[in-house]
Amino acid sequence: MTIVVRKSVNNKIKTSQSMQGLAYTESKRTDEFCNNFERCKGIRKPTVLLHSCCGPCSTSVIERLSKDYEIIVYFYNPNIDDYLEYEKRKKTQKSFIDNYNKNNGLDISFVEGDYNPEKFHEISEGFEDEPEGGMRCPRCFELRLRNTAIKAMDMGIKIFATTLTVSPHKNYEIISAIGQKIALENNLQFLDIDFKKKAGFQKSIEISKDYNLYRQNYCGCDYARRTDISNEKKGRK
Numbered sequence: 001m002t003i004v005v006r007k008s009v010n011n012k013i014k015t016s017q018s019m020q021g022l023a024y025t026e027s028k029r030t031d032e033f034c035n036n037f038e039r040c041k042g043i044r045k046p047t048v049l050l051h052s053c054c055g056p057c058s059t060s061v062i063e064r065l066s067k068d069y070e071i072i073v074y075f076y077n078p079n080i081d082d083y084l085e086y087e088k089r090k091k092t093q094k095s096f097i098d099n100y101n102k103n104n105g106l107d108i109s110f111v112e113g114d115y116n117p118e119k120f121h122e123i124s125e126g127f128e129d130e131p132e133g134g135m136r137c138p139r140c141f142e143l144r145l146r147n148t149a150i151k152a153m154d155m156g157i158k159i160f161a162t163t164l165t166v167s168p169h170k171n172y173e174i175i176s177a178i179g180q181k182i183a184l185e186n187n188l189q190f191l192d193i194d195f196k197k198k199a200g201f202q203k204s205i206e207i208s209k210d211y212n213l214y215r216q217n218y219c220g221c222d223y224a225r226r227t228d229i230s231n232e233k234k235g236r237k
Contacts, residue, residue, distance in 0.1 A: 045070050048191055049111075049155065051148040051162040053077055055092035056215045059207035060200045061163045062097075065191075066106055072157070073097060076113030076147050078120040079140050080220035086115060092214045099211055111155075113147060124223065132224040133169060140221070141170075142178050149182045161191035166200045169219070 047070040052058040058073060065071055075093055080086040090112065097108050123143050127136035145162060152160045162179065165172045172194040179190035208215055218225045 046159060047072060047157050048159045048161050049074050049148060049152040049157045051076060051144055051160065051164070052093060053144075053163055053167075053220075054089050054216065055096045055213050056204055056208040057163040057166050058093060059096060059100075059211070059213070060203035061161075061166055061195050062100060062108060063203070063207065064193075064195065064198075064200070065161070066104070066108065069159075071108045072111055072155070073108060074111050074113060074148055074151055076144055076151070077220060078115065078117045078143070081117055081120075081222040083115070085216070085220070088214060089216065089220075096211055096213055111151070113151065119143060120221065124221070128223050130223070132219055133171070136221075136223065137170070138174050138178065141175050142182070145175075145179055146182055149186050149188055152188060153186060159189045159191055161193070163195065165193065166195035166204055168196055168201055172196070 045068060048065065049072050050058070050061065050065070052061075052073050052075055054077075062071060062073070073093065075090055077086070077089070080089065094110050097110050100106065101108055120140065120143060123139045124136050127134070127139065130136040141164065144164075145160075148160050148162065152158070160179075160183075162175065164170050164175050176190075176192050176194075179192060182188070183190035205215075
């Protein structure tokens with residue numbers, strides 16, 4: 001597994017025009033496939049396998065997509081080193097889905113991927129000292145999105161997406177390029193949306209408060225947490 005990022009992860013990753021045809025953008029709505037008349041006849045909305053990094057990040061994304069898509073939330077996050085923390089975030093995710101379904105008459109489902117942090121450690125080798133947002137992160141994005149694509153194919157789903165882009169700490173352009181690359185390789189469609197736009201991140205905070213969700217203060221990997229702690233100590237000096 002290799003991700004080539006030239007000079008800086010903040011630089012734009014240019015993708016080929018052939019990739020663009022496989023990515024759904026916000027200009028392509030479900031109405032192209034299922035207009036109001038067809039919905040009245042009972043034609044189902046397309047299904048998307050939504051990779052979720054955590055419950056809070058999924059809130060505004062689910063709200064945004066639920067009108068246009070049947071959503072299956074896929075919780076695959078081997079980057080969360082601490083098992084108790086992993087279980088806490090999984091419980092939060094499931095609780096939100098259950099309550100959101102009840103409040104909105106929906107049938108969003110939850111699927112858990114394998115918890116295999118050793119996979120994350122393998123792809124992080126040599127990048128352990130990188131800060132959050134550094135050269136380790138694209139490798140983590142690819143690990144999770146590639147696994148999501150494999151799960152989508154196993155389930156017969158053609159569209160996949162991720163909540164990762166709702167975070168202001170995550171580089172949308174890098175995630176977009178990785179998602180499109182994986183979609184192209186596997187004849188899938190990547191729902192390519194920067195979910196932090198249209199106040200997506202702010203809405204996620206508001207919805208999380210409404211549902212009383214646990215909101216973690218670090219991405220999940222111990223490498224980033226150690227870097228944050230080290231920076232805090234330096235700041236006190």
